[in-house]
Amino acid sequence: MVYLSFLVLLAGVLRLGWIRGGYYRQQARDNKVTETLILADRGQIVDRKGRVLVRSQEVDGIKRRQYLYGEALGAVTGYVGKADGNELKYGVCGGKKLNNMSLLGRGGVEESMDCQLLGTDGKKLTEVDAKGRLVRELGTYAAVVGKEVELSIDxxxxxxxxxxxxxxxxxxxxxxxxxxxxxxxxxxPSFDPNMFAYEPDSVKIKNYLEDVRGLPMLNRSxxxxxxxxxxxxxxxxxxxxxxxxxxxxxxxxxxxxxxxxxxxxxxxxxxxxxxxxxxxxxxxxxxxxxxxxxxxxxxxxxxxxxxxxxxxxxxxxxxxxxxxxxxxxxxxxxxxxxxxxxxxxxxxxxxxxxxxxxxxxxxxxxxxxxxxxxxxxxxxxxxxxxxxxxxxxxxxxxxxxxxxxxxxxxxxxxxxxxxxxxxxxxxxxxxxxxxxxxxxxxxxxxxxxxxxxxxxxxxxxxxxxxxxxxxxxxxxxxxxxxxxxxxxxxxxxxxxxxxxx
Incomplete structure (x- = not known):
C-alpha cells in the first residue's frame, strides 16, 4: 500500500516536472515586474511667521499646487508648470530625472528655489501575470517631499x-x-497663480498674457x-x-x-x-x-x-x-x-x-x-x-x-x-x-x-x-x-x- 502511494506521488511529480514544467516556465516568463510612480509633493512655502503661503495637495488623485494668498502674492510666489522637452531629456538641479507629471517653478520663488522645493519621486514595484493580475508586491521606495522654503515676507x-x-x-x-x-x-495688477495649477484656466491665462496695458504678470517692484x-x-x-x-x-x-x-x-x-x-x-x-x-x-x-x-x-x-x-x-x-x-x-x-x-x-x-x-x-x-x-x-x-x-x-x-x-x-x-x-x-x-x-x-x-x-x-x-x-x-x-x- 505504501509502495503504491509512493508510485502515485512520483507520477504526480514527474507529471509536474516533465509534462507540466514547460507550462509553468512559460507562465514565469509571462510574469513581469511593473513600476508605479509615486509623485513627490513640492515643499511648502511659508512666511516669516510660519503661515503657509503655498502647499501641495491631492485632488482626485492628481497633485495640485495651492496658493493661499492668490493675487496678493502671485508675483512673489510665481507658479508651477509641467516640465518641457529639454527638462525631461536632461533633467534639472544637477541631473535630477523628471517625468511627464513633474511640476517645475515658473517665475517667483517657485522658480528661484526650485531645487529646494522639488521633491524626489518614489515608486512601487509589483509582479503581475500575463493578464495583468497582481502576483505579489516586491517593495516600495517612498517619495521624499521637497524642502520647505521660509520667506521674509509677512x-x-x-x-x-x-x-x-x-x-x-x-x-x-x-x-x-x-x-x-x-x-x-x-x-x-497681479495674477492668481491658482489659475495655472491642477486644471489650468486657459481663458484666464490667455487674458493675463494678452493684457499689454495692465501687464499683470510683471513684477513692477x-x-x-x-x-x-x-x-x-x-x-x-x-x-x-x-x-x-x-x-x-x-x-x-x-x-x-x-x-x-x-x-x-x-x-x-x-x-x-x-x-x-x-x-x-x-x-x-x-x-x-x-x-x-x-x-x-x-x-x-x-x-x-x-x-x-x-x-x-x-x-x-x-x-x-x-x-x-x-x-x-x-x-x-x-x-x-x-x-x-x-x-x-x-x-x-x-x-x-x-x-x-x-x-x-x-x-x-x-x-x-x-x-x-x-x-x-x-x-x-x-x-x-x-x-x-x-x-x-x-x-x-x-x-x-x-x-x-x-x-x-x-x-x-x-x-x-x-x-x-x-x-x-x-x-x-x-x-x-x-x-x-x-x-x-x-x-x-x-x-x-x-x-x-x-x-x-x-x-x-x-x-x-x-x-x-x-x-x-x-x-x-x-x-x-x-x-x-x-x-x-x-x-x-x-x-x-x-x-x-
Missing part, C-alpha cells in the same frame, strides 16, 4: 498692502531696517524700471556733501528757472505756482525738493561723481534679490552718452541727471535700497526675500554729519511746509522723500513716488511706493504710504488726507 502686511493698491498700476516694497529683509513686495525723479536726490545730496561740493551752510538761490541758451530748467514750484523758495540749503532742498538747488549742485559735482555715488547706493544695479527677472536700470554719465550715442554730454544732461530725469532709470526695489542706506546710518544691506539668508551689510563710509543733514531734510518733507502733505498728521516721526518723474514719452504723464522710513529716530521699516503714471508723488503715492503706516504704527485716528479725485 503675509498679513503683504495682503494689507495689496488691498491698498486697489487695482492701480503700483509697486510697493517694505523692508526691515538693518537687515535688508523684505516684508512686503506688492505689485498691481523689481522687474520694471522707471525714471525716479526727486527720490534720486538722496544719492545726489550724499554725493554733494561727501565730495565737499557743499556743506551744511551752503546755499543756492531759487530763481525759479535757469536758462542755458535756448533751454530753460525750472523748479516745480515755479512751474506750478510761479513762486520760489528763496535761499535754499541742503536740508531745505530735500524738504522742499527744490530742483534749482540740485541743478546747481549737479553742475558743481559733475556726472561722474553723481554716477559714482548712485552706484554706491545700488541705483541702476541689480540688488540680487532671490527672484528671477530682476532688471538693472541705468545711471548715465558723459562717458556712457558718448559711447552709446556718439554725442557730447551737455550741462542740460547734468541738470536732468541731478533730479533723476533724462536717461536715469531704476526699479522701485533699488529706491527702497537707497532709502535704507540713510535709515541704516550709511550701511547698505543686501536685499533678500528669504528669512534665513545670510545677507551682508557694508558701510559706505558716509559721515554721521551727512546722514544727520539728509535725515533732517527727510523729516522736514513729512512735516508742515514739506512736500509730503498727506503725512503731516502722524504722531510717529516720519522721514520721507517725494518724487514726481516725467515719463518722457511725449505725454504729460508722471510717475508718483514716495519713499520713507519710520520712526525717523529709530527706524523699523523702509517703505517705497511707485504709482505708474499716477501723477504727483505727494498727491498719489503719499496717501498709500500713509494708509499703510497708520495701521503699522497703530494710529487709527490719524487722518491721511487726499484730493477728492
Amino acid at each position: 503675509a498679513y502686511w503683504q495682503e494689507k498692502m495689496y488691498q491698498l493698491l486697489a487695482g492701480k498700476k503700483v509697486a510697493a516694497i517694505v523692508s526691515e531696517v538693518g537687515t535688508g529683509k523684505i516684508l512686503v513686495m506688492a505689485t498691481s 523689481m522687474g520694471a524700471k522707471y525714471h525716479p525723479g526727486s527720490v534720486f536726490k538722496l544719492a545726489v545730496a550724499t554725493a554733494g556733501l561727501e565730495e565737499g561740493a557743499i556743506n551744511e551752510s551752503s546755499t543756492f538761490e531759487d530763481t525759479g528757472v535757469i536758462k542755458v541758451g535756448e533751454y530753460s530748467y525750472s523748479n516745480w514750484l515755479w512751474t506750478k505756482r510761479g513762486t520760489t523758495d528763496g535761499m535754499v540749503d541742503i536740508v531745505k532742498a530735500i524738504k522742499r525738493s527744490n530742483d534749482i538747488f540740485f541743478y546747481r549742485l549737479g553742475e558743481t559735482l559733475g556726472s561722474e561723481k553723481i554716477k559714482k555715488w548712485a552706484a554706491k547706493f545700488g541705483l541702476g544695479i541689480k540688488t540680487g534679490v532671490e527672484i528671477p527677472a530682476e532688471i538693472e536700470g541705468l545711471v548715465p554719465d558723459a562717458k556712457w552718452k558718448e559711447k552709446n550715442s556718439g554725442e557730447k554730454w551737455f550741462l542740460g544732461n547734468t541738470y536732468h541727471l541731478s533730479i533723476g530725469q533724462g536717461d536715469v532709470s531704476v526699479s522701485p526695489l533699488q529706491i527702497n535700497l537707497e532709502t535704507s542706506v540713510i535709515a541704516n546710518n550709511g550701511k547698505k544691506c543686501q536685499m533678500s526675500i528669504l528669512k534665513n539668508s545670510d545677507n551682508k551689510c557694508e558701510s559706505l563710509g558716509i559721515s554721521d554729519k551727512t546722514i544727520k543733514l539728509i535725515k533732517a531734510g527727510m523729516v522736514g518733507a513729512c512735516s508742515s511746509g514739506g512736500t509730503a502733505w498727506p503725512l503731516y498728521n502722524f504722531k510717529t516721526k516720519l522721514a520721507c522723500k517725494t518724487g514726481t518723474a516725467e515719463v518722457g514719452d511725449g505725454t504729460k504723464d508722471t510717475h508718483a513716488w514716495l519713499t520713507a522710513f519710520a520712526p525717523a529716530d529709530n527706524p523699523q521699516i523702509v517703505i517705497t511706493v511707485l504709482v505708474e503714471r499716477g501723477g504727483e508723488g505727494s498727491d498719489i503715492a503719499a496717501p498709500i504710504v500713509g494708509d499703510f503706516l497708520k495701521e503699522w504704527f497703530e494710529e487709527p485716528n490719524t487722518i491721511v488726507p487726499r484730493y477728492p479725485n
Whole structure:
C-alpha cells in the first residue's frame, strides 16, 4: 500500500516536472515586474511667521499646487508648470530625472528655489501575470517631499498692502531696517497663480498674457524700471556733501528757472505756482525738493561723481534679490552718452541727471535700497526675500554729519511746509522723500513716488511706493504710504488726507 502511494506521488511529480514544467516556465516568463510612480509633493512655502503661503495637495488623485494668498502674492510666489522637452531629456538641479507629471517653478520663488522645493519621486514595484493580475508586491521606495522654503515676507502686511493698491498700476516694497529683509513686495495688477495649477484656466491665462496695458504678470517692484525723479536726490545730496561740493551752510538761490541758451530748467514750484523758495540749503532742498538747488549742485559735482555715488547706493544695479527677472536700470554719465550715442554730454544732461530725469532709470526695489542706506546710518544691506539668508551689510563710509543733514531734510518733507502733505498728521516721526518723474514719452504723464522710513529716530521699516503714471508723488503715492503706516504704527485716528479725485 505504501509502495503504491509512493508510485502515485512520483507520477504526480514527474507529471509536474516533465509534462507540466514547460507550462509553468512559460507562465514565469509571462510574469513581469511593473513600476508605479509615486509623485513627490513640492515643499511648502511659508512666511516669516510660519503661515503657509503655498502647499501641495491631492485632488482626485492628481497633485495640485495651492496658493493661499492668490493675487496678493502671485508675483512673489510665481507658479508651477509641467516640465518641457529639454527638462525631461536632461533633467534639472544637477541631473535630477523628471517625468511627464513633474511640476517645475515658473517665475517667483517657485522658480528661484526650485531645487529646494522639488521633491524626489518614489515608486512601487509589483509582479503581475500575463493578464495583468497582481502576483505579489516586491517593495516600495517612498517619495521624499521637497524642502520647505521660509520667506521674509509677512503675509498679513503683504495682503494689507495689496488691498491698498486697489487695482492701480503700483509697486510697493517694505523692508526691515538693518537687515535688508523684505516684508512686503506688492505689485498691481497681479495674477492668481491658482489659475495655472491642477486644471489650468486657459481663458484666464490667455487674458493675463494678452493684457499689454495692465501687464499683470510683471513684477513692477523689481522687474520694471522707471525714471525716479526727486527720490534720486538722496544719492545726489550724499554725493554733494561727501565730495565737499557743499556743506551744511551752503546755499543756492531759487530763481525759479535757469536758462542755458535756448533751454530753460525750472523748479516745480515755479512751474506750478510761479513762486520760489528763496535761499535754499541742503536740508531745505530735500524738504522742499527744490530742483534749482540740485541743478546747481549737479553742475558743481559733475556726472561722474553723481554716477559714482548712485552706484554706491545700488541705483541702476541689480540688488540680487532671490527672484528671477530682476532688471538693472541705468545711471548715465558723459562717458556712457558718448559711447552709446556718439554725442557730447551737455550741462542740460547734468541738470536732468541731478533730479533723476533724462536717461536715469531704476526699479522701485533699488529706491527702497537707497532709502535704507540713510535709515541704516550709511550701511547698505543686501536685499533678500528669504528669512534665513545670510545677507551682508557694508558701510559706505558716509559721515554721521551727512546722514544727520539728509535725515533732517527727510523729516522736514513729512512735516508742515514739506512736500509730503498727506503725512503731516502722524504722531510717529516720519522721514520721507517725494518724487514726481516725467515719463518722457511725449505725454504729460508722471510717475508718483514716495519713499520713507519710520520712526525717523529709530527706524523699523523702509517703505517705497511707485504709482505708474499716477501723477504727483505727494498727491498719489503719499496717501498709500500713509494708509499703510497708520495701521503699522497703530494710529487709527490719524487722518491721511487726499484730493477728492
